Ligand SMILES: O=P(O)(O)OC[C@H]1O[C@H](OP(=O)(O)OP(=O)(O)O)[C@H](O)[C@@H]1O
């Protein structure tokens with residue numbers, strides 16, 4: 001697994017520092033609100049777990065599973081809901097917790113999805129942001145680290161479902177996927 005990584009982009013310590021900063025800000029901004037931390041499975045599982053440790057106000061957590069990447073490195077553009085949240089979203093302040101924003105397809109779909117739900121608010125917190133790849137603009141309230149157009153894995157992020165268990169964010173060597181993708 002380690003041999004497939006070209007470069008480490010964020011160490012576990014750097015990820016923790018980002019989670020602390022964003023968690024502290026969320027704790028201030030959402031005081032007195034009905035905060036729901038909504039983890040988008042599967043990629044956001046590690047960031048969600050790290051971020052929530054640094055949120056010091058009452059909140060509930062929930063999970064949705066959506067998927068659009070199939071087994072490759074390009075978004076199919078079609079976002080599928082694999083699992084819906086279990087908390088009623090009405091009148092709640094939904095904070096979508098994301099691992100990465102790339103094309104923006106996933107979050108654009110999610111914002112559209114919540115429009116019909118009468119939420120008090122819907123915002124986005126992401127660990128990683130690749131603005132150069134954007135196809136659909138989405139408003140991002142909390143952004144950890146901007147990165148170049150590189151395919152990254154680890155700390156929840158996958159390539160073909162693998163590498164999620166790396167404890168850091170690393171750049172995947174092109175040779176790993178160039179053989180299997182056109
Ligand atoms: O901005 P976008 O181009 O939509 O890309 C971002 C999304 O892609 C990945 O999810 P994926 O669909 O691969 O599912 P996963 O979380 O289960 O890995 C990632 O976790 C984000 O949710």
Ligand code: HPA
Nearest residue numbers: 102150151152153157158
């Ligand atoms: O760079 C990435 N890595 C893993 N999953 C992703 N989904 C969108 N971009 C990425």
